[in-house]
Amino acid sequence: MHYLIGDLGHLFVITSFITSLVTAFAYFKATTVNDLEKKTFWLHNGRTGFYLHAAAVVGICVTLFVIISNHYFEYHYAYNYSDRKLPVYYLISTFWNGQEGSFMLWLFWQAMLGLVLIHTNKFWEAPVMTVFALVQAFLASMILGVVIPGLGSKIGSSPFILLRDAMHEAPIFMAQPEFVPKDGNGLNPLLQNYWMVIHPPTLFLGFATTLVPFSFCIAGLWLKKYQDWIRPALPWALFSGAVLGLGILMGGYWAYETLNFGGYWNWDPVENAIYVPWLVLVGAIHTMITYKNSETALKASIVLVITTFILILYATFLTRSGVLGDASVHSFTDLGLSGQLLIYLFFFLIAAVALSIARWREIPSSEKEASTYSREFWIFIGAVTLCLMGFQVLLPTSIPVWNKILHGIGITSNLAIPGDQITFYSRFQLWFAVVVGLLSGVGQFFWWKKIDKDQLKKELTVPVLITLIIFALIVTIGQVYTYTYVILTLAGVFTVVSNTKILFSLLKSSPGLSGGAVAHMGVGMMLLGIMFSAGYSKIVSLNNTGMRISNEFSEDFNRDNLLLFINEPRTMWGYDIEFLGERLEPRHHGGYIRKSDVMPTGDRDLVVAKRNFTANGTTFKANDTIDIRGENTFYEIQLRKNGRAYTLYPRAQINPEMGGLLVSPDIYRTVSADLYTHVSSVMKPSEEEAWSKLEEMNVKIGQQFYANDYVCVLDSIDRVFDVNGVHLNPEDVAVKAKIRIRGEKGDYYAEPIFLIKDKMAGRIPDEVADLGLRITLLNIHPETNEFALGINTRQKDWVVIKALEKPYINLLWLGTLVLMGGFGIAMTRRVREFRKMKAKGFE
Structure with missing residues (x-):
């Protein structure tokens, strides 16, 4: 048991809480006293207190990450959100997966921002840091995990609580108080995404930064410096x-x-x-x-x-x-x-x-x-x-x-x-977006010019004409006929065109003033990207066969989804759509491997190669143990159109503990559109076991035979001395049949094993999941040179998918980058202005 590290973490939490209160008091005194010597004394104490607070916050973060990265599963936080298989970058993301960790992340960012403020603006330091320290005290209290004596109520929830304390009623802890699990619950598969490594820190930094202008505003009201706070804020x-x-x-x-x-x-x-x-x-x-x-x-x-x-x-x-x-x-x-x-x-x-x-x-x-x-x-x-x-x-x-x-x-x-939240909110937000777009276009002309009615008409004439030309082309080529989208398109185009005109005029004279024009151009591009990708997204998996997938599903589901059997292409909306089989993702190799080439081991993260095979340039040998990414199955879906093939690998996992079927889409990106595909339904393990009655046949080496309508050939029978999962003694005998099956997409191989161990016969069948085929080597007839094979068949593998074409969605992402660039230009300009004012002695 690693008690020391948890006690140290809890000590850091208490320290951060106490030092934030001490800091707030010291800075409050520094703000309110008039005597210069006392003010200096309290400022020094406030800075020291905040330095100690920031050090304690860093200590909290380091301590928790040590617990997570070293897999100390006696701690509830590590057990609940991580496991031994997670790579380092996902272990980092488990840090903020729980409430306590996200509060810590918020606390950390504000501590760092506070250090920056202490060293950048001396005049405002005391009142601003008073507000900062009070907010830090409230955040630190959220992870205190302290029970108030006599009341029984708790202040905060500690990330350093032991698993046995969090689950004290669990039978295992009643029987074994010192029990430590060998592994944790792991991270939700939907959170195992690189964006979850960078998105939460960015979002919480955004939360933290809102405190800065708020603190300057409160400081301005407090000190009656009603106008002065705007410049630094x-x-x-x-x-x-x-x-x-x-x-x-x-x-x-x-x-x-x-x-x-x-x-x-x-x-x-x-x-x-x-x-x-x-x-x-x-x-x-x-x-x-x-x-x-x-x-x-x-x-x-x-x-x-x-x-x-x-x-x-x-x-x-x-x-x-x-x-x-x-x-x-x-x-x-x-x-x-x-x-x-x-x-x-x-x-x-x-x-x-x-x-x-x-x-x-x-x-x-x-x-x-x-x-x-x-x-x-x-x-x-x-x-x-x-x-x-x-x-x-x-x-x-x-x-x-x-x-x-x-x-x-x-x-x-x-x-x-509202039940249909997308329809409800979009109905209102669309019109607000139109107004924002038009204001972003027209407002810039007022912003940079002293303008009257006649001058405004003159300035708007060229942008309006260019807007109408581009707008007409977009409406005609893109077939934008819905009146709401027509208006949104007009607003988006006008925003981009008018701000482009402003940008070019500013680049000639004052490039530093171009932040607003650039940001508003980004807004216009985002409006167009949203309009096309949301309003004109096309379902290419639209089921026009006239047959329902299942009566268990809704009308919308049966209409928008497509049932695909393996290697049987369907043509929908100009696309040939084909399911090519189930795939697994090796943890330490690129690409995917066919699920039919490996067999499970009982460990969700390990499989064993059935035979020698090559996938994505990597050669795997029979009986190699392959580390895979958990229980995720990837479904290879190929869409073909106009001679081009687009291969996607949407992910699915049957996980009863997390609501049944967990799925993630795969996206094939092109300049003009995204092909977006996700799995809607998959075969369940119980369905896979619905095998037909065993059919027996005798075949010779080199002889062709049929199984589940596929041509098969018995290529060879070889003695083997190593069988996965079976210990062979010197007197034991094992032989493996190599059977080649000609599938629609190339050859498959089945390698059933017949063995005699301890004078008893045993049989290990081999399944070709893609083809719904299981072959067993039942017996050997040396007198006729024939081999008895057992054939079981089942329904071929299938999957239900939904595929969409999202046109011009890249305009949305590009507009986002342009918007952020505009913010950056504007911020750089304001920082330079503020530095110049400081250099002249003004804050």
């Missing part, structure tokens, strides 16, 4: 918008590659909970830029910055309190932290609102009249649109919360989250 807000947006889109790409709903955004409540604060943050960025340029929208900036951070806390409550347990498969279960999460949320909500109300009358307001032809007016309209866009999503997403509140006061509520 703006680069951080841009950085936060870029990182949080990138994290959200990474999650969408992970869903696209890993989940089987056929898209990248499902309007799941967990997705919505993160999407909403990002929209409000983007609105805040625009109002902050407006204030910096024209000293208007200061109050709007304060409201939106505070709202962004509060919505991040609300999203945390939604996803971790268990309130979405029946509404989302992605939310965490309740660890008993819902009360803590509410305290965390309401503490900062009440404090921020109270401070804002107390200072509201003192906050400067612009007396300027916002005309229709002013940039301030259009920025205001854009920010309002983004907020409405967010809250249209937030209100239905929060229905489980309203239900719980009403239930708590004795009122029965029948409110329910």
